[in-house]
Amino acid sequence: MNFREILKFTTVADRVLFSILILFSLLGLIFVRSLILGGNSVEINVDGNLEYVLPLDEEKTVPVQGPQGTTLVEIRNHRVRVVESPCQNKLCIQQGWVEHGVIACLPNKVLITVGKNGKRGSEPDAVTE
Amino acid sequence: MQSPNRYQIALLSAYALALHGFESMFPSPVPWLRLGLANIVTLITLLLYGLRAAFTVTLIRVVLASILNGTFLGPAFLLSLGGGILSTLSMGFFASLTPRLFSATGLSLIGALFHNGTQLLLAYALFIQRIEAVLLITPLIVLLGTLTGTINGIVSELIIKNLKKSVEKIQNVDT
Numbered sequence: 001m002n003f004r005e006i007l008k009f010t011t012v013a014d015r016v017l018f019s020i021l022i023l024f025s026l027l028g029l030i031f032v033r034s035l036i037l038g039g040n041s042v043e044i045n046v047d048g049n050l051e052y053v054l055p056l057d058e059e060k061t062v063p064v065q066g067p068q069g070t071t072l073v074e075i076r077n078h079r080v081r082v083v084e085s086p087c088q089n090k091l092c093i094q095q096g097w098v099e100h101g102v103i104a105c106l107p108n109k110v111l112i113t114v115g116k117n118g119k120r121g122s123e124p125d126a127v128t129e
Numbered sequence: 130m131q132s133p134n135r136y137q138i139a140l141l142s143a144y145a146l147a148l149h150g151f152e153s154m155f156p157s158p159v160p161w162l163r164l165g166l167a168n169i170v171t172l173i174t175l176l177l178y179g180l181r182a183a184f185t186v187t188l189i190r191v192v193l194a195s196i197l198n199g200t201f202l203g204p205a206f207l208l209s210l211g212g213g214i215l216s217t218l219s220m221g222f223f224a225s226l227t228p229r230l231f232s233a234t235g236l237s238l239i240g241a242l243f244h245n246g247t248q249l250l251l252a253y254a255l256f257i258q259r260i261e262a263v264l265l266i267t268p269l270i271v272l273l274g275t276l277t278g279t280i281n282g283i284v285s286e287l288i289i290k291n292l293k294k295s296v297e298k299i300q301n302v303d304t
Contacts, residue, residue, distance in 0.1 A: 028268025
């Protein structure tokens with residue numbers, strides 16, 4: 001039983017239906033991915049308070065005012081990094097570009113969360129002052 | 130199309146149950162994502178004996194399989210039942226409404242689509258309740274369902290052809 005014999009007993013409607021299903025599911029795979037990416041956002045907390053919520057698909061550089069000074073946060077190509085920070089060890093800058101996850105600058109009390117919009121259950125369990 | 134007696138229904142249900150059990154041995158990324166091998170039996174029953182018989186066989190298969198798995202009346206059972214009923218009804222609907230339009234392969238694709246669609250809707254309504262999670266997985270499930278549905282349809286087509294051939298042979302011997 002070869003491929004041509006199998007094709008012979010399928011009808012035109014079969015093949016049309018098959019093509020439509022394959023086409024739409026492949027389009028869906030691509031479309032849904034960009035939809036989810038576009039819905040992402042960046043949340044910036046300073047000292048436990050939510051200061052900024054920014055879309056991840058918008059290129060922007062934000063100066064964030066912390067207790068020690070200004071932390072400069074850059075958003076580009078669906079990624080986030082800290083450009084400048086008044087802290088001493090500069091760990092947040094060394095962390096580089098982050099696609100999803102958290103950048104924390106503890107000395108300046110800046111917490112940047114990169115992830116899904118409106119996602120719950122990702123808050124810290126407790127914050128010590 | 131002849132109407133089946135109870136022994137034929139029992140035999141077909143046993144085939145469906147065996148295939149159902151066999152395919153649950155395959156690993157699957159999503160718990161309710163299956164190859165749908167049991168749909169081969171449903172489809173053959175539908176085309177040889179009609180919707181009523183196919184519906185009976187599907188119900189027997191879903192209920193017995195869930196009792197044997199230990200998932201009777203659980204979440205997986207509800208998804209399996211909903212998917213089984215809707216896919217059988219949709220295949221019966223298209224088979225009687227447009228008998229020459231689709232072959233067994235097309236009917237199998239329709240059945241797979243309705244099976245997956247029902248399960249996604251049920252999963253959304255009953256368990257997940259996050260539309261973006263359902264939307265994210267829908268294209269992948271439809272794609273996989275189309276591929277397995279095509280294979281199941283071709284297998285059903287071949288089995289029906291061979292069954293008819295052997296029936297003819299027996300009748301030729303009789304006369």
